[in-house]
Amino acid sequence: MTSRASVLPPLRGLRLDLSAQTQSQEELPAAVAHEVLGGRGLGAWLLLRERVFAADALGPENSLVFAPGPLTGTGAPASGRYSVSTRSPLTGTLFDGNSGGAWGSALRRLGYDYLVVAGACAARSYVFVGSQGVEWRPAGELWGADVPASLARLRDLHPRCEAAVIGPAGERGVLFASIVNNRGRSLGRGGLGAVMGAKNLKALVLAGDGGHRPPVADAERLKFVVYEAEKLLKSNPITSQALPEFGTAVLVNVLNQAGAFPTRNFRASQFEGAEAISGEALRKGYVQRRSACRGCGIGCARRTTAGGESGDGPEYESIWALGADCGVADLTAIVQAGYACNRAGMDTITMGATIACAMELTEEGLLAGGPRFGDARAVVEMTQATAAGEGLGEELGQGSARLAARYGRHELSMSVKGLELPAYDPRGMKGQGLAYATSSRGGCHLRANMLGPEILGVPKMIDRFATLGKAGLLINMQNLNAVLDSLSLCKFTGFAMKEDYYARLLSAVWGEPMEPQELLRIGERIWNLERLFNLAAGFGRADDTLPARLLHEPVAAGPARGQVVDLPPMLDEYYVSRGWDDAGVPAAAKLAALGLADAISVADLDMGRGAKAGVPAAGAA
């Protein structure tokens, strides 16, 4: 790895061994921060070093790394974030979730840069971390309580605490269970909550104010750069108008008009009921007020009411997954299904996409008595059944890939590496196809989203149907997002800000020069660390692909009519641009240039070839 002179303090960590109910403090040299920053990058660094790629994802040998970044809690725009990294039971890949709220800031105020959770509790428990130390508590009545009730109870027990909890879905082992914090924000995808549940860990609770201030080397400089950054955020129509006014749901009509709004399990790319489930409709009939994560001036979140209930969301992705993807245009049902997911602690994208898969299996005559496209009531009921582990819900709780495989039609799972695709049909935006195929955590829009250049014209509009010439742009985006997840900052700032702003924010906080290009280099290092982990976990070129439907079934109607994704040439261009060989393995020269020559052994890489042990398999039909 690289090294450089620094005045940075070492990274300070807290390690909880759940099996032994012991805790220890540890330090990592500041060079690690220079190499991977914090957050997602630190999670990848730690989990690769500790060979978690060989772990059973639901076993005690898997670990969870909770890590804010160097900008968390410093006053940088939209910086109240943290990451949780682990090996995903849903995908088998390295996986991290990233969430707003105030949990990350609270960890830093306790004086820690990261927290590792290893082992498994013998009995159902939760852990409280305060300035006086760690307390191991029985979960008692918390176990079985839904997310809002758990958070409320914990706040009674520990006033002004910041808590990250799982709901009944995580306790029960739903493979897409989430972790939720008490600002209503989720680490939604990949089953992070199932890993916590398998460890018998209900919650990680932090004292609200540990008394430490995240260090800022040059406060005056930071103030200046924050001012300049906020000027951009306030003048950009996406961050100053669209997101604050409509939330992320503003994208429903945008994507639908572009013919990139997947409908009925991606059988179409435009939804006739889009207007009824749009951001405009949500604002008109459901929104109580907008809300924001700590330290964020954008405020994309929503507090809503529907059918006599109230709650958070839904976001664009949830509206799509529980709506258009299931052929449902009943916004009340969609919002209620979203609430059910939030209460149970489940990822709305995988939930909706798995119901959509079940709907297609039903229509294909393979799933007797299953839900059918357009049935709003079924979406709500299936969500509730999954949370409760009842009936078909038990099968849905394993995600669409296992469900489709169980019924002999694996291609009906619209997923990559086992993670269900989100709300962008890549036949209408080809670069997004490459983004899905190469994402280090599977079918995901947060590793890189070509929505910017292909639909919104950020930074500039490019031909969305073109195939070649996009790999470099995508790679820069993947690298930059790895940086943002590691700093940790909200990706929405990227609609207005460029890497030079991020570099100058970090430079002010660290009190060291930081060039934008160096920041992107760090992002590239993180991406390659993740690739090495996934190679050792059994993933390779064959997994960098898309569902057959997107490769071979042309869109029947709309602006994307006749389009499929011609992936192989894009993938070739991507590997060359990454400095990887034809099999998708980083070349020795690339690893050496990134300081990763010794990051993994040849034996560990060989171990991964063709084997994906350590994750639950599909049950027999």
Next chain:
Amino acid sequence: MLEQFQSIGRDLFLAGVISSHGGNMSVRMGDRIFITRRGSMLARLGERDIVETGLGENDANVTLASTEIGVHRAIYQATSALAIVHSHPPYAIVQSLVKDEIVPVDSEGSYLLHKVPVVAAELTAGSREVAEMLPARLAEYDLVMLRGHGPFAIGHLLEEAYQLTSVFELTCKILTIAEGMTAEVKEYRKGSEQYGSW
């Protein structure tokens, strides 16, 4: 890709930031560079005016490539740039003759550039010296001015690099006019005294 080169090349000429045969542009795709031909007229680019060569090493096509191929290659090897525009804008050249850094006074330039460093070289065209010096500065700034010669602008897309070039020349024009006025320029930007440290 040819269309992009053609439209931006024509715009550069019509904007008056290159002479008939001046300036050059390139894009990177994977391990290949596509660069304008040496002596080509950017306002009249045809298929044969875009030359493909290697990112890591030369090949025979380098005989046709722009004089600045070495600089472009060095920039791509050291940065995440995917496109480069090099032009010869008159106001920018004038400003570079008297300054070591150019700090905009106009709003657009302030937002997009904050500050542009000026670097000097004994041999300003296609020299090894420039190829060694520029990438390090472009790691910090998306546009760097070569004194007396012209700016190199980088971006993820050709249009981005062109936009920076265009904004920079307008900034320099405004600066030149403002500096020629006898009246005091009134500051309207909070914190602008720190732009020089950007």
